[in-house]
Amino acid sequence: xxxxxxxxxxxxxxxxxxxxxxxxxxxxxxxxxxxxxxxxxxxxxxxxxxxxxxxxxxxxxxxxxxxxxxxxxxxxxxxxxxxxxxxxxxxxxxxxxxxxxxxxxxxxxxxxxxxxxxxxxxxxxxxxxxxxxxxxxxxxxxxxxxxxxxxxxxxxxxxxxxxxxxxxxxxxxxxxxxxxxxxxxxxxxxxxxxxxxxxxxxxxxxxxxxxxxxxxxxxxxxxxxxxxxxxxxxxxxxxxxxxxxxxxxxxxxxxxxxxxxxxxxxxxxxxxxxxxxxxxxxxxxx
Numbered sequence: 001x002x003x004x005x006x007x008x009x010x011x012x013x014x015x016x017x018x019x020x021x022x023x024x025x026x027x028x029x030x031x032x033x034x035x036x037x038x039x040x041x042x043x044x045x046x047x048x049x050x051x052x053x054x055x056x057x058x059x060x061x062x063x064x065x066x067x068x069x070x071x072x073x074x075x076x077x078x079x080x081x082x083x084x085x086x087x088x089x090x091x092x093x094x095x096x097x098x099x100x101x102x103x104x105x106x107x108x109x110x111x112x113x114x115x116x117x118x119x120x121x122x123x124x125x126x127x128x129x130x131x132x133x134x135x136x137x138x139x140x141x142x143x144x145x146x147x148x149x150x151x152x153x154x155x156x157x158x159x160x161x162x163x164x165x166x167x168x169x170x171x172x173x174x175x176x177x178x179x180x181x182x183x184x185x186x187x188x189x190x191x192x193x194x195x196x197x198x199x200x201x202x203x204x205x206x207x208x209x210x211x212x213x214x215x216x217x218x219x220x221x222x223x224x225x226x227x228x229x230x231x232x233x234x235x236x237x238x239x240x241x242x243x244x245x246x247x248x249x250x251x252x253x254x255x256x257x258x259x260x261x262x263x264x265x266x267x268x269x270x271x272x273x274x275x276x277x278x279x280x281x282x283x284x285x286x
Contacts, residue, residue: 006037006045008052010229011197016052018042025119029111036119042227046087046120048112052227054087056122063123064263065223065271066235067093070154070187072253072268073242077153078102081181083140084191085158086112088124094156095130096258103133104152110137144177151181157190172210179214179240188238192220195278196230204234208282211238219244220282221271223262234278245272 007017020037024044027034035047043056054062067090071077079102080094086107094103105127107113113135116124127133136143140159155178178188192207194200204220212218215238225233237244250265274282 006039006047008047008050008229011199014197016227016229018045020045025115027111027115029109031109032112034109034111034115036115044120044122045227046116054089054116054120054123055227056120058226059087059089059123060261061223061225062233063089063093064260065221066090066156066158066189066191068253068258068260068263069221069235069237069244069268069271070156070189071097072249072265073239073244073247074153074185074187075099075249075252076185077187079152080104080154080156081144081147081152082106082156082158083144084108085156087116087120088113088127090156090158091130091133092123092126094154095126095133097256101132103130104136105133106136106138106140106143108137108139113137141171141174141177144174144181147177147181149180150183150186153183153186155182155186155188157188159191172214175211175214175238182240184240185242186240187242188215188236190236190238192234192236194228194230194233195275195281196232200229201281205281205284208236211236214238216240217243219272220274220278222274222278223271237272245269 004020005017006020007015010016018039020039022038024036024038032049037045045055046053082090082105085105091103091105094100193204195204217239219237220234222234224231
């Protein structure tokens with residue numbers, strides 16, 4: 001194996017590796033270790049504390065699915081809050097909708113955003129170009145707690161795993177505040193981990209139980225992310241009243257004429273059809 005190899009441990013006996021041509025940047029922020037690499041297959045990629053966050057080859061999958069699913073359910077979304085998302089990809093996709101008036105992005109680690117702007121312009125470039133995007137470098141949990149009631153139509157929790165800086169974004173108190181600051185037709189989308197490996201499955205179940213206890217509508221949908229553990233990853237969809245399938249408005253969404261590489265109206269419907277083992281895990285007492 002090449003000495004220039006990035007390796008991530010997906011399980012005790014399962015490792016994922018990428019040979020890279022160059023280690024472009026490394027720094028230790030007050031919160032985490034930040035690294036950027038250049039590789040042949042995945043292009044430029046970005047890790048936090050040794051875990052893959054974003055790469056140029058498959059980033060569109062994650063960002064398509066976190067952003068366009070809620071926008072096709074509520075076409076009248078005007079005010080959006082993004083918690084995390086320091087690479088800028090989620091803000092980039094939401095900013096493609098001309099009718100969106102305000103995008104507040106709250107990232108606890110300013111260095112992640114500044115590094116992404118410098119080293120990963122594919123996802124972060126729009127952060128400095130769109131006046132609707134407002135950057136807040138503070139704790140997302142505290143920001144949501146202090147936000148006014150019914151102040152956002154959409155909240156995207158584009159977080160890391162529930163360890164370190166991302167831990168509070170998986171708490172019941174945080175989800176409770178998200179419910180409070182959403183408008184009556186508001187939608188919450190959260191990074192929901194994976195059903196495959198034991199550690200990820202445990203956090204998937206914990207998050208779903210908390211959200212389901214607060215929101216009248218709480219479903220999970222799936223997508224294929226090749227560079228995340230197992231390649232099988234999930235988002236949670238929660239709302240006070242809108243249902244992602246019954247209230248899906250494909251014709252209205254298609255009027256936007258957005259060119260997407262992964263998301264489409266058929267994927268929207270199909271992504272909520274989960275494998276049996278995932279359905280069983282989400283309803284279990286694990």
